[in-house]
Amino acid sequence: MNASSKDASPNPIEISFELAASRSADLTPLVYQRLFDEHPETQAMFRSQGSELVQGSMLALTIEAILDFAGERRGHFRLIACEVASHDGYGTPRELFIAFFAVIRDTLRDLLADEWSIEIARAWDQLLVDIDAFAGATA
Ligand code: HEM
Numbered sequence: 001m002n003a004s005s006k007d008a009s010p011n012p013i014e015i016s017f018e019l020a021a022s023r024s025a026d027l028t029p030l031v032y033q034r035l036f037d038e039h040p041e042t043q044a045m046f047r048s049q050g051s052e053l054v055q056g057s058m059l060a061l062t063i064e065a066i067l068d069f070a071g072e073r074r075g076h077f078r079l080i081a082c083e084v085a086s087h088d089g090y091g092t093p094r095e096l097f098i099a100f101f102a103v104i105r106d107t108l109r110d111l112l113a114d115e116w117s118i119e120i121a122r123a124w125d126q127l128l129v130d131i132d133a134f135a136g137a138t139a
Pocket residue numbers: 035042045046047054057058061062065079080083087090092096097098099100101
């Protein structure tokens with residue numbers, strides 16, 4: 001670590017992903033297990049062949065978009081608006097699309113357990129509200 005490495009200190013959203021990464025190498029199985037438990041209809045939406053690749057890539061891109069949305073807003077956050085529209089085509093209604101962000105939050109919360117701080121919880125609550133407004137405004 002040195003002073004020039006990054007201008008701002010990491011925000012609570014970033015910290016939550018960093019803590020999760022130190023506890024689990026791959027969030028993908030945890031996130032999709034939770035998604036399929038909470039929204040069983042989503043399992044059949046993914047293709048039967050090669051769905052792991054698509055699921056892994058969808059999660060990685062979503063996390064990139066979340067980090068950008070919560071941070072510098074350089075551009076990756078725009079994926080959220082684009083994908084609301086294209087997921088309409090996959091038969092994913094907006095409420096379900098938004099629910100994916102809550103599934104990610106809940107996965108992190110369970111993984112972090114006692115490291116899930118009030119600051120992290122508040123930042124995620126606000127993030128979900130902001131993403132809902134952002135996706136709603138563009139739909
Ligand atoms: C529960 C909510 C969601 C469901 C059920 C869902 C469903 C799907 C499905 C079925 C595909 C694959 C289509 C195919 O087979 O080609 C897909 C791809 C994708 N989704 Fe989602 N999605 C959800 C939420 C999101 C969110 C919130 C984002 C990002 C903001 C996102 C980003 C993407 C991207 C980028 C791809 C393309 C992945 C690739 O092929 O590289 N999805 N989604």
